[in-house]
Amino acid sequence: MPNTFGKLFTISTWGESHGAAVGVVIDGCPPRLPLAEADIQVDLDRRKPGQSAITTPRKEPDRVEILSGVFEGRTTGAPISMLVRNTDARPGAYDEIREKFRPSHADFAYQMKYGFRDYRGGGRSSARETVGRVAAGAVARKILSLAGSVEIRAFVARIQDIGLKPGTPTHFPTLAEVDATPVRCPDPATAAAMIRRIEEVRAQGDSVGGVIHCRVRGVPPGLGEPAFDRLEADLAKAMLSLPATKGFEIGSGFAGTLLKGSEHNDAYVTKEGRVGTATNRSGGVQGGISDGEEIYFAVAFKPTATIMKPQATVDVAGKPTELTGKGRHDPCVLPRAVPIVEAMTALVLVDHWMRNAAQNKVFNF
Amino acid sequence: MPNTFGKLFTISTWGESHGAAVGVVIDGCPPRLPLAEADIQVDLDRRKPGQSAITTPRKEPDRVEILSGVFEGRTTGAPISMLVRNTDARPGAYDEIREKFRPSHADFAYQMKYGFRDYRGGGRSSARETVGRVAAGAVARKILSLAGSVEIRAFVARIQDIGLKPGTPTHFPTLAEVDATPVRCPDPATAAAMIRRIEEVRAQGDSVGGVIHCRVRGVPPGLGEPAFDRLEADLAKAMLSLPATKGFEIGSGFAGTLLKGSEHNDAYVTKEGRVGTATNRSGGVQGGISDGEEIYFAVAFKPTATIMKPQATVDVAGKPTELTGKGRHDPCVLPRAVPIVEAMTALVLVDHWMRNAAQNKVFNF
């Protein structure tokens, strides 16, 4: 089931960039959760194209329709099917890519895998697939908000070489701070510089990448499993399953490898009436399991593959040719990826919450 | 099934550090594969403790016994159960950690999750769990070697701040080059410096971490799935499921975020009679699917949590106390992690090979 994610709170996405619609089915959602289309729409609106001057001008209202699993304003426990129609598809814009493989896109790999591909706008490989993830993630977030006081906040920490100072922001950023600018970096000065950089590269017909940070507080200890389904392993999979991602690190990450054990270890202390750690280089997980500290991780996004400059490539017959990007594309995917990172994080947490409870909280021995 | 990995070539590990044994069951192994215990043992010997002066002196022969699924020297298609007895367990050495939580170990998280824990040597959270992974990985490697000419080579690229120059080795390193020194870095001069560093920190009762690189050649295009089960997502999960890992990057990784799209994209060309790419910043995957280029990735390992220095912590009652590491531990886990990284890589590849074939090669439409 390559298009399914999760074990107990399971989502299955479907749909192509320029097909009739994209959507998702959630299976395993707890019953009695208050849920309306408006709960979903608010997150889709943060992901949708055309939000600002630094994103693609493709106009998609991305209006969600809940087709099942909700009755009289509450979930029933049955599958929740959600659908978003594609409205601003312009298949004509994609004639050229029927014949030529776009560099650093999935066209060639799909052709080799399936012997056939829906070339319109990347088809299934388009980031438009993440509409379903964000819709499902909105449901997961609602569960988390009711189940405890879990807060998930992602933000753009670096665009190319323009980034937040290490260790900042020192406080847990608010949603208002993140969304204050279209680039979704909570530091205003850095955000302004990032926006200028994105505008510059767009003017050049080029693109940039960067790094998103995600911080999560309020997660109880005990989520995550030993061995393969560690919390950080499932977060890593979730993030590397997003288009354009090339790296993941949790806690001290790659930089932590420069420290000695005596510098890296997090000493246990008593704080706020519970056992916690004095430092948090572990990033909120120990041995694959949440320990009650803040979870934080970073995700690397490569520069957008579609650029408005001529590039060498080959056609489907293998003959050398040239291609220049057309269509409406983001010069930088990170601002719109912020809600997607949050959605995937919420999905991982709800799934592990349910798994943990099933094994460890159901029976009283 | 937290202790199971893979969808078609599935492994389930079991066992604790100081229990009777550790082991693994492989389900879904193709029949007729020539297989003997010696095929497994060679990989276990690269992982086992006590190999050299820079690893733990715990003495475990780690002798594997195949209990099922192999008949007259070939696999039958039935589950392959493999068992390794624990012989050098010294439970007495662990009396103190029954009462105190070791910093940056899983003790506390397990206690919170399960309300009960096997404290002997970390129990299930011990890296001894990876014995089963390496045994299963050896079977996967044998399949890959017979199925095509896939080669997987992991090696230590950096210990703390002592590392290989970026882009080196320029050739695909041989197994002999990697295993020429106990630190498993294929450059002799760097390896020597690494060994000195490990000996230094061990003399201080301290520990170090670093980065392992893994390179894979010979993978056909088409492995990996769109959406969630991307090849890089499953590799990321596999690596972050290993004890002590904090980061993963594929291809250009975090550094690639400093480039513009025009600098980062891999142009398609015709080479060696096939379509390929002129550069390989993508790391052998596009849209989650192998493209036939070399796959390469990096994994960050934190410094070993157990150190021979006094550390502040709390006891199980939450009272502040102090703990000094005892027992026999690696001051640096990376040399022994090299075969584990290779094993996990082989498992991911065989599983995706079978999944890809089932969907795309079985029927001829």
Add this chain to the structure above:
Amino acid sequence: MPNTFGKLFTISTWGESHGAAVGVVIDGCPPRLPLAEADIQVDLDRRKPGQSAITTPRKEPDRVEILSGVFEGRTTGAPISMLVRNTDARPGAYDEIREKFRPSHADFAYQMKYGFRDYRGGGRSSARETVGRVAAGAVARKILSLAGSVEIRAFVARIQDIGLKPGTPTHFPTLAEVDATPVRCPDPATAAAMIRRIEEVRAQGDSVGGVIHCRVRGVPPGLGEPAFDRLEADLAKAMLSLPATKGFEIGSGFAGTLLKGSEHNDAYVTKEGRVGTATNRSGGVQGGISDGEEIYFAVAFKPTATIMKPQATVDVAGKPTELTGKGRHDPCVLPRAVPIVEAMTALVLVDHWMRNAAQNKVFNF
């Protein structure tokens, strides 16, 4: 994933009887399969209500819309999302069952499980859920027809006590023979008696059940797995997952328990240039695996729970009350269940075909 069936060719159904729509997502469908909505519609038309005088008069055109996974008339390997709008929903007809538990319906069990239920027409528990199964089954049948010469034929073998003579029909019945009458029994005289019986009980406001037989020829040896995923185990699960089913038997079934081993065993012989069996009491499976003989099994369906007679029950507060069926219901579900049994059979076979190939045909050792 309670609403998902299959391991490699996976279907996930969603939707409620009187919600906006019902549908299904197929994940894992092989690419390049020629597929159009007409391929699906033909099977949905055999399942839809209002086909004949002996089925419910509810009028649903059950027009399928393929939303993804098909491009230029062929599957792409991406998920196939299919949707059927509900048009003839009359929620008003169900006011009473909001307050009272219908005998031998799922209302009470859903209420106890979820603490909340969509009471309109049974919601998720309605047989309307099988629309998605039949749509997905049509795709599976198309694969089977192209992959080999597999033929699946279900038919009504008994209505209450009116049944086909044991061992008849002696030939593999044609689709035309089955569909010659609305009751879908291939023997005209028996069919006529069955129809009379159904009309009689309907006139009484009552209902009847019976037995469906299903025969499959052309299945190659080797489908099915040892241990748990035996072909007959997965067929049994598929059939018992259908609404109103109470029993399953394969080959000689319950009657076979009256024979001695010497009478029951199927001797191996050479026939048609291959190894086969002289008799076929095993029903085409040995040890859970197809042996190349015809597969045949029987499924018991209870009488429709909704009847137009007053019945004693309790209301949601537990107070005794009375209920008389309203709405539009089938006095006998079997005729419309015939294509559903075929659909589930096709789904099981395609899934096992792919699983078998992945393990046993991909590598050449």
Add this chain to the structure above:
Amino acid sequence: MPNTFGKLFTISTWGESHGAAVGVVIDGCPPRLPLAEADIQVDLDRRKPGQSAITTPRKEPDRVEILSGVFEGRTTGAPISMLVRNTDARPGAYDEIREKFRPSHADFAYQMKYGFRDYRGGGRSSARETVGRVAAGAVARKILSLAGSVEIRAFVARIQDIGLKPGTPTHFPTLAEVDATPVRCPDPATAAAMIRRIEEVRAQGDSVGGVIHCRVRGVPPGLGEPAFDRLEADLAKAMLSLPATKGFEIGSGFAGTLLKGSEHNDAYVTKEGRVGTATNRSGGVQGGISDGEEIYFAVAFKPTATIMKPQATVDVAGKPTELTGKGRHDPCVLPRAVPIVEAMTALVLVDHWMRNAAQNKVFNF
């Protein structure tokens, strides 16, 4: 994962009839469950060969060894690996079946599927595989006994044409009543007749089959899932996954198809302070979900395939030949199948209990 059963309480069996050992790994067992080898052994002793004059004289003590997941007498939440060594293997006794396909055995199907087979005593297809199921089932039973007051009682209801009167026993039979005779039929007179029949057919070198009934009381309402994973569907799969089974029916089963709806429906009433049903033709499930009434079902077992009479067959080259059963076999598998049916039932119930709790009991909306 053909050799794995369950979604949350998962068991994976391994091992061949005449290999080194058979075993099972349980993944997902709740922690803190008191568990000792003696808890397992008592169930294995009911399954083991050589118990009485009417079973195979093969002598296997079937002594279980728990290798992991249990510490200081309680489960830890880690995988529980259990192993039983094969001791009375006599490979020499199986030389003939290397060359000839045994009628109504899996030899031929395995050969066709895998192109290779472990012919010793049926290898993986032997009922010896069920040792692991019974061991795991003993753990599941212990959970059920502590979680509530669930009782599972299977017994032999019919041997060939010698059976209990319909509707008997009228009370829930005790374990002592069932185990009072080696045939495990709780009615002494019927049991005596059954034993005589088994002895007769054995004297003829022949074999018999029959029907096992299983009754379960104390199951709370709400177990089982809509759509595919209905409780009866998973029970059907569990039973049809057992060697030699040919049929399954729940509640009124095949006989219920003779009734009209007005005769078959179970009226809701208030009883013992709760909502229940006046009759129980449904067998304790409605719409796939337990309703709190007694669950009861029947399983058909064919006569043992191995008989001591000459039978026609073909050899591996397809040449006609003759085969006479050798080795030590049960003339009737039902008495030893009783604990296996109970084990599978317990496994299904624990798994659904955990699944139900995870979705419906974890969050309080």
